[in-house]
Amino acid sequence: MPPVALPCSFVINLGQGTDKLGLHFNPRFKESTIVCNSRDGSWGKEHRDSHLCFSPGSETKVTLAFHSDEFKVELPDGYELTFPNRLGYSHLSYLSVKGGLQVSSLKLK
Numbered sequence: 280m281p282p283v284a285l286p287c288s289f290v291i292n293l294g295q296g297t298d299k300l301g302l303h304f305n306p307r308f309k310e311s312t313i314v315c316n317s318r319d320g321s322w323g324k325e326h327r328d329s330h331l332c333f334s335p336g337s338e339t340k341v342t343l344a345f346h347s348d349e350f351k352v353e354l355p356d357g358y359e360l361t362f363p364n365r366l367g368y369s370h371l372s373y374l375s376v377k378g379g380l381q382v383s384s385l386k387l388k
Contacts, residue, residue: 287335289378293343293350293371294318301368302350304343308335315352315362323365332356335379345371 288307294300300318307314308331315326332354333339342353347369352360376382 287379289380290376291341291343291380292373292375292377293345294366294373295368295371296373297375299366299373301345301364301366301371302343302362304341304352304362306331306333313360315350315360317362317365319366326362328360330354330358330360332358 287309288305291302291304292300293302293304294317298318298320300316303314303316303318303322305314305316306312311329311331313328313331315328317323339355341355342351344351344353345364345368347364349364350362352362354360
């Protein structure tokens, strides 16, 4: 039996639809970076952060917080990444998770 290939990235999208994303959160393991972006029909400018503190195949906890002016992402080691609410959303109605991330728990506050 061949070895199972581990995912090279995953994506968490928050917004108001597939083309209206306030936060596109995309850790890329092969690049050792986290890419954040927004999308309102077309992609905005990427924000890259090299603080990648988890790896493929590991269990992890990521906390996403939505505020009127920004998104805050708390990584497993306590590091906090911020990304501006470029589209000025006051509410979110869309969540998608794609790639190699298996969600075992989701908590909304």
